[in-house]
Amino acid sequence: MATKKAWGGRFKKKTASSVESFTESISFDSRLYKYDIEGSIAHTTMLAKCKLLTTGEKNAIIKGLKGILKDIETGKFKFKAEHxxxxxxxxxxxxxxxxxxxxxxxxARSRNDQISLDLRLWARDQIQEIITIILNLQQEIVTKAKPVWNGILPGFTHLQHAQPVLVGHYFLAYVEMFERDRTRLVDCLKRLNQSPIGACALGGTTLDTNPEITSKLLGFASTFNNSLDVVSDRDFCLEYASALSIISMHLSRFCEEWIIWSSQEFDFLDIDDSYCTGSSIMPQKKNPDILELIRGKCGRVYGNLFSLLTLMKGLPLSYNRDMQEDKEPIFDSSDTVKNCLSILKELINKTALKLENMENSCRKGFLDATVLAEYLVEKGVPFREAHEIVGRLVGVCSKNGKELSDVSLEDFKGHSSFIGKDVYRVLGVKNYIKQFKSHGSTSPGSVKKQISAWERKLKKLMAC
Structure with missing residues (x-):
């Protein structure tokens, strides 16, 4: 027997089975069950307060909804595509x-405002969950950095040795990135936290309802201002998907770096065997597959964002069935980013840093060239002249296989009479690190202060 459709009053023929299969969404929107029931309970309460339901009717509906919720959560409920x-x-x-x-x-309700409500409730919970996961990842990074904060590694530009930086400074750069991600999600929460229920199909209702009641029951900061807008709005999905894409980009950058660092050419770190895989043919291989997969999933998250943007770009007001296609991309991005954040936290915890190799690598690439130029600036040499002098010295040293600290004072003076024997106090990466003074730099004092500041901040945020 064919299922009677809630909208089937004007139809004389039953829906084709192929149409039912093509148009169903229960295969993926079933995960919204908790939010749909939560919204329905709030809506029922509002209807009763507005005298559109009796107390007895309200109680019967709410009891029934709670029973369905229990059946779903215990696995007794069977979702049906025909519905x-x-x-x-x-x-x-x-x-x-x-x-x-x-x-x-x-x-006084349509599936148009109902699905907008369900999605907002779901996204609100997802965002809060991801914020917590980001905080946990930041905490792990700070914990990893604290005991090795004063280790030295080469900093890179163009993937070429540039200046020495402290290990703690390196890790805190990612803490800052993920903090921007966290605050973007906080901002996203502010804009999506508006109740759409009561907008109905698009124009509202002629019944005497009170959307403010439903909004407050569901914990929204406000209710909608324009019914036509709110039922067709998916900006909150786009903004969430965009924030997830930026998070995924940051994760990919981190993973790219550690993939390089785990290679024999760099050998800066050793990922625990339990977070690596091997080769089916080469017995010696230890591959950073977790990092590679996180890097790869970034493209998937980007694709979901572009799918949503493309979906919405040509839709006239108000609701269109195209918008059924918004759920799978945003569900997938949310799940993907949560999993990536969580597994990366575990991997960081299980990775050993090879500090000696990092510091030894600093001997390549004349990382102290800039400090020599700034030494000359302090002696009164214009920076462009100092830059040229040091460039010539680097050329000579490179040709002779020497480091700048190996150059004799006599040879230094052959390039500039401003260089004195005090130059050796700034040359070499350990000496160079001590010279940094500027705000937010890799100076030991600054890095140590920032680690303490992040420990305090994260403790406060995680307690909220």
Missing amino acids: EDIHMNIESALVKRIGDVAKKLHT
Whole structure:
């Protein structure tokens, strides 16, 4: 027997089975069940307060909805494709459970404002969950940095040796990146935290309702101002997907770096065997597959964002069925980024840093060239002249296989009479590191201060 559609009053033919299969969304929007029921309970409460339901009707509907929730969470509930989506699956089950009174639940409500509500409630929870995961990752990075903060490694530009930096300074750069990600999500929360329920299909309702009641019951900061806008708005999905894409980009950058660092050419770190895989043919291989997969999944998250942007770009007001296609991309991005953040935290914890190799690598590339130029500036030499002098010295040293600290004072003076024997106090990466003074630099004092500051900040944020 064909299922009677909630919208089937004007139709004389039953829906083709191929159409039911093509148009169903329950295969992916079933995960919204908790939010759909939560929204329906709040809506029922509002209808009763507005005298559109009796107290008895309200109690029967809410009891029925809670029973369905329990059945879903215990695995007893069977979702059916012929009921199309999460809304109609729950509504049809409610009618079967409590009878015709269940048909009053959809008073002053459309699936248009209902799905917007479900998505907002889901996104709100997802964002708060990811914020917590980011904080945990930041905490892990700071914990990793603290005991080795004063180790020295080469900093790179263009993937070429540039200046020495402290290990703590390196790690804190990623803490800063993820902090921007966290605050972007906080901002996203502010804009999505607006209740759409009560907008109905697009123009509102002629019934005497009070959307403010529903909004407060569901913990929204405000209710909608324009019904036409709110039922067709997916900006909050786009903004969330964009924030997830930036997070994924930061994760990919980190992973790219550690993939390089784990190679024999760099050998800066050793990832625990339990977080690596091997080769099916080469017995010696230890591959950083977790890092490579996180890097690869960045493209997937980007693709989901572009899918959503493309989906929305040509839609006239208000709701269009195209918007059914918004869920799978945003669900996938959210799941993907959560998994990547969590597994990276574990991997960082299980990775050993090879500090001696990092410092030894600093002997290549004349990392102290800039400090020599700044030494000359302090002696009164214009920076461009100092730059040229040091450039010539680097050329000579490179040709002769020497470091700048190997150059004799006599040879130094042959390039500039401003160079004195005090030059050796700034040359070499350990001496160079001590010379940094500027705000936010890799100076020991600055890095140590920033680690302490992040420890305090994260402790406060994680306590909220």
